[in-house]
């Protein structure tokens with residue numbers, strides 16, 4: 001299993017439409033050229049999934065799915081529709097798109113049914129332990145108060161990564177404020193299998209330089 005760099009486009013002004021496509025193409029080119037053993041994944045807004053999937057070779061993940069089957073569910077995101085749009089995986093329970101934990105088992109079943117790799121995001125160790133028992137593919141630990149900030153979780157709260165790695169059996173990713181190769185190498189040193197990055201790339205003046213800087217840490 002390769003270490004992961006997941007780029008979460010969220011709904012940043014720079015992360016959708018033609019601007020999001022440009023960042024995804026940049027990530028795709030870098031992935032093709034790098035000799036690092038790392039899987040670069042892009043997670044664009046849902047409306048751009050098909051457009052991005054048609055334009056890149058790297059995996060594309062959706063930012064969310066709902067606990068639903070096809071039917072009368074206005075405004076929801078369906079596992080089979082994101083699969084058909086080209087998604088290979090999905091983020092679940094991001095702190096900016098939380099789900100009810102009692103729906104998690106069903107959502108994981110839906111993701112697994114369609115072969116969508118799943119990354120369940122958690123805010124704390126207690127939730128990580130609960131999620132661990134449901135056998136997701138990954139758990140991503142992201143303290144919400146550090147998301148979008150200037151200080152990386154790897155320097156502000158390294159203990160939370162270390163403890164989550166120790167107390168769970170699921171491969172752990174981490175994120176929040178990650179922006180440098182040093183943050184990445186520290187994350188790996190703490191036992192994480194990769195990082196989730198949003199603002200450090202999407203809001204960067206030069207996403208290409210930012211992605212290459214992060215790759216140096218792997």
Ligand SMILES: O=C(CO)COP(=O)(O)O
Pocket residue numbers: 008094142146147148149175176177178196197198199200
């Ligand atoms: O929420 C995140 C990734 O899912 C992290 O966001 P930032 O990289 O902006 O802190």
